[in-house]
Amino acid sequence: MKPPKTRAPPRTACNRCFKFKKRCVPTPYGCDRCARSGSPCSLESASGGLAATHPAMNSPSALLDRFMKVSGTSMIDLEEEEGWNQDSEPSLDRPQTVPFTATVDQTSENTVLQCILNASEAPLIEPEGAEWQIEDPDLMPTIDDWLVVYLFLTNNGTPIPNETPVPMPGFDSDQFLKDFFQLPAFLRLVALATCTAHTSFEKSLVYYKRARKAAIRAVSETPTYQTVQALVILYIYLGYIGQPALVEPLLKIAMHLIQALRLDVDPDDSPWLFHLNLTPRQKEDRRCAFWGAYSEIVWEAATSPKLVDVPINSNKMKGRSTVYVGSQLIFQGDHFMQSFSILHTVIIAIKKAFVVAPKTSNELIASETVAELQSKMMQVQSQLPTDIREPPELSDNVTGTVELNVNCVGLATICLLNRPRLFLSGFKSFNPMYLSATLQSNLVSSINQSLDAAHRMLNLLRFYTVYTNPQSLEAMPMFEAMIVLWYASCRMDPIWWSVLDRKRMEWCLLREQMQAVVDYFALAKKLDSVGGGVIYPLVQCMRAMVQEIDEYEQWVPATTDGIEEITLGMKVVALDEAESVLEIREPRAYMGLLGMQVGGIRWPGQSEESWRLFWKLLS
Numbered sequence: 114m115k116p117p118k119t120r121a122p123p124r125t126a127c128n129r130c131f132k133f134k135k136r137c138v139p140t141p142y143g144c145d146r147c148a149r150s151g152s153p154c155s156l157e158s159a160s161g162g163l164a165a166t167h168p169a170m171n172s173p174s175a176l177l178d179r180f181m182k183v184s185g186t187s188m189i190d191l192e193e194e195e196g197w198n199q200d201s202e203p204s205l206d207r208p209q210t211v212p213f214t215a216t217v218d219q220t221s222e223n224t225v226l227q228c229i230l231n232a233s234e235a236p237l238i239e240p241e242g243a244e245w246q247i248e249d250p251d252l253m254p255t256i257d258d259w260l261v262v263y264l265f266l267t268n269n270g271t272p273i274p275n276e277t278p279v280p281m282p283g284f285d286s287d288q289f290l291k292d293f294f295q296l297p298a299f300l301r302l303v304a305l306a307t308c309t310a311h312t313s314f315e316k317s318l319v320y321y322k323r324a325r326k327a328a329i330r331a332v333s334e335t336p337t338y339q340t341v342q343a344l345v346i347l348y349i350y351l352g353y354i355g356q357p358a359l360v361e362p363l364l365k366i367a368m369h370l371i372q373a374l375r376l377d378v379d380p381d382d383s384p385w386l387f388h389l390n391l392t393p394r395q396k397e398d399r400r401c402a403f404w405g406a407y408s409e410i411v412w413e414a415a416t417s418p419k420l421v422d423v424p425i426n427s428n429k430m431k432g433r434s435t436v437y438v439g440s441q442l443i444f445q446g447d448h449f450m451q452s453f454s455i456l457h458t459v460i461i462a463i464k465k466a467f468v469v470a471p472k473t474s475n476e477l478i479a480s481e482t483v484a485e486l487q488s489k490m491m492q493v494q495s496q497l498p499t500d501i502r503e504p505p506e507l508s509d510n511v512t513g514t515v516e517l518n519v520n521c522v523g524l525a526t527i528c529l530l531n532r533p534r535l536f537l538s539g540f541k542s543f544n545p546m547y548l549s550a551t552l553q554s555n556l557v558s559s560i561n562q563s564l565d566a567a568h569r570m571l572n573l574l575r576f577y578t579v580y581t582n583p584q585s586l587e588a589m590p591m592f593e594a595m596i597v598l599w600y601a602s603c604r605m606d607p608i609w610w611s612v613l614d615r616k617r618m619e620w621c622l623l624r625e626q627m628q629a630v631v632d633y634f635a636l637a638k639k640l641d642s643v644g645g646g647v648i649y650p651l652v653q654c655m656r657a658m659v660q661e662i663d664e665y666e667q668w669v670p671a672t673t674d675g676i677e678e679i680t681l682g683m684k685v686v687a688l689d690e691a692e693s694v695l696e697i698r699e700p701r702a703y704m705g706l707l708g709m710q711v712g713g714i715r716w717p718g719q720s721e722e723s724w725r726l727f728w729k730l731l732s
Contacts, residue, residue, distance in 0.1 A: 127154050143333045154333065251323045252298040252330065258305055259293050265308040266290065284342065284405075285398050285443060297334075298327035300343040307350045314354070321350065338402045341370050345406045364413055367406050371425055376403050379431045397436045397444045404433060404450045411457040416589055418699040418718055420468055423461065427454060448498050449515045456522045459493055460703055462486060463529045467704060468720050470727035474543075477533055478555055490526055497523060517577050518587045525590035527566040528597050529703055534559035535597065536707065539604040540731050545612045557612060564601060564615070567594035571626045578633060588634055589703055592651050595630055596706065598623060599658035603665035604709075620666050624659065631655045650700035657711040 127144045129152055130137035138145040143154030266286045293301065302324035309317040324347065331340065348363040371377050380386055380396035391399075407427055414421040435446035463486055471477045534556055537543045545553050570591060577586055602623065610617045634652050705716040708724025715721070 127156050129154065252327050254294045254301060261305055261308055262293065263290060285394065287443065297331065297339055299324060299331045300339050302327050303343050303347045303350060307346050310350055310353055336370050336374065338374060338376055338399050341367050341376060341406050342402050345409055348409060361413060364410050368410060368425055371403065371406060377425050378429045382429065393436050394438060394443050397434060400431065400433055403430055404454065408450050408454045411454050411461065415457040415460040415703060416701045418701055420465060449519050452497050453519050453522060455493055456526055459490055459526050460529060463526065464704060467533060470723040474537065474731060478552055486530055490530055494523060514586065517573055521570050521573060521587055521590035524566040524570050525593040525703065528563050528593040531559035531563040532597060533707060535563050535600060536709065538606055538609050539600065542731060544606065545609060553612065560609065560613060561615065563597045567597040570594040571630065574630060574633065588648055588651055591630055592655065592702055595627060595655050595658055598627060599662065602662050624662055627659050631659055647701060651702065654711055654714055657714045661712055
């Protein structure tokens with residue numbers, strides 16, 4: 114009689130170790146071999162399927178795992194995916210902070226020592242319920258690391274601010290320093306890389322490589338809102354050092370996590386969080402995490418060379434509010450990040466409306482879509498706070514760069530919506546004498562609105578450069594103002610000035626103001642040497658605009674004859690070789706030039722080609 118068949122014991126080795134016949138040592142974050150190599154660790158279940166470590170987070174984890182594999186091998190080649198399939202750009206024109214030096218005032222030594230003692234009181238490993246194992250030294254926090262963050266957040270030992278500076282927006286910096294030794298390694302190391310990016314590129318690169326190793330570990334851990342915060346900081350850092358192949362996938366991962374964690378729902382309206390008994394401070398920290406990520410996502414979509422869908426919105430999230438703990442101010446409530454995000458959603462809608470040129474000129478003038486966008490823009494503008502709709506007059510009462518940037522974005526939406534109609538004024542077929550009263554009124558309204566918004570932005574720039582640090586003004590809105598003023602100066606039919614309810618611009622003053630814009634961003638371009646050159650094509654195009662105005666007014670001889678056409682692009686550099694240019698990427702702006710050509714310079718892109726054909730047919 115044959116002995117009864119016995120079922121083989123279930124396999125405990127993961128798929129990768131089983132395939133290569135290696136010993137599999139399980140750990141909380143996957144087996145030891147897969148964790149060290151950065152490979153996904155999966156185990157075949159009894160039913161034959163793959164048992165995922167975190168079923169609810171499969172998509173974000175897979176994306177993060179894929180991102181870290183790519184960043185570890187090639188810094189440029191990245192397989193394009195639907196939606197976020199564009200070459201990203203560094204955001205050097207984003208607001209910057211004042212660099213710090215590694216010195217502490219003598220008056221703050223006691224404070225620093227006390228902070229170090231308080232931060233180091235908590236154990237590195239929870240005494241109960243934790244597996245004792247050898248930790249990777251690269252992922253362990255040190256006192257030196259803490260001191261780097263402390264000096265950055267406190268501007269070399271000044272009193273601790275309630276929130277972190279711009280490179281790490283919306284963080285509770287006081288709690289960040291207190292919990293530094295218990296924070297996830299991914300969040301802690303990307304913060305260190307960003308803190309040192311403005312002072313020592315080599316040191317920040319070391320922190321970045323350590324953060325990349327921590328991200329491999331984070332793939333198998335349960336994501337939290339702190340993971341979203343870490344991704345946003347990493348996005349800002351990679352944008353600064355010029356890695357366009359990596360920054361957009363990061364925001365795609367952040368969007369997946371926001372949806373999976375339901376971070377776009379306000380904590381006060383989230384029943385699944387009620388059992389945590391979150392304090393007002395903790396709720397506000399979650400709100401800041403959402404607004405910090407959402408503002409970067411919509412900015413990326415608004416300036417991307419191609420259309421990008423943003424599947425999340427801010428309809429269910431409250432604005433930032435002021436939070437005190439005792440007498441200490443923790444969060445300063447403001448509406449600027451919320452207004453900044455809402456205005457960029459309007460810009461995204463305008464880009465979608467004009468991504469393809471209309472079939473006829475009448476469709477452009479009497480478009481229902483344009484009328485709806487006009488109504489939406491007016492509604493959004495009316496809901497903005499007073500200090501954004503009506504900024505302070507030019508005086509010594511400086512409000513700050515954030516208010517000025519948000520105001521310029523709001524003015525840029527006016528230019529964007531009316532610019533296609535403004536361009537019609539340069540064609541002989543749209544001579545105001547041949548137009549009906551309705552068509553003439555529509556074009557006059559669009560021209561006046563565009564010019565008013567553009568002049569307002571130039572005045573804000575003049576105010577800003579006099580009273581504040583000239584290194585952090587948004588370049589994209591100012592580029593829109595330059596396009597409007599350039600076209601009205603030397604492309605628009607002069608007969609329109611007799612129809613408009615305004616005097617013709619004083620060329621000398623206008624030329625001086627436009628040259629000031631070029632000089633301002635040319636200075637910012639010098640700071641662009643580490644990054645991928647987002648400002649470079651804008652400066653190049655604005656210089657061509659000023660040159661064309663000079664030729665039109667016969668201040669200089671014409672030089673456009675015989676010039677070869679130049680297609681603008683952004684220089685992309687390698688991460689380890691700051692001087693080695695790898696390729697030229699398509700530049701980013703809100704809407705480019707809509708088929709127009711400045712001197713011998715043309716803006717690239719499929720949308721530009723359709724508009725170029727549209728203007729050619731009109732001429």
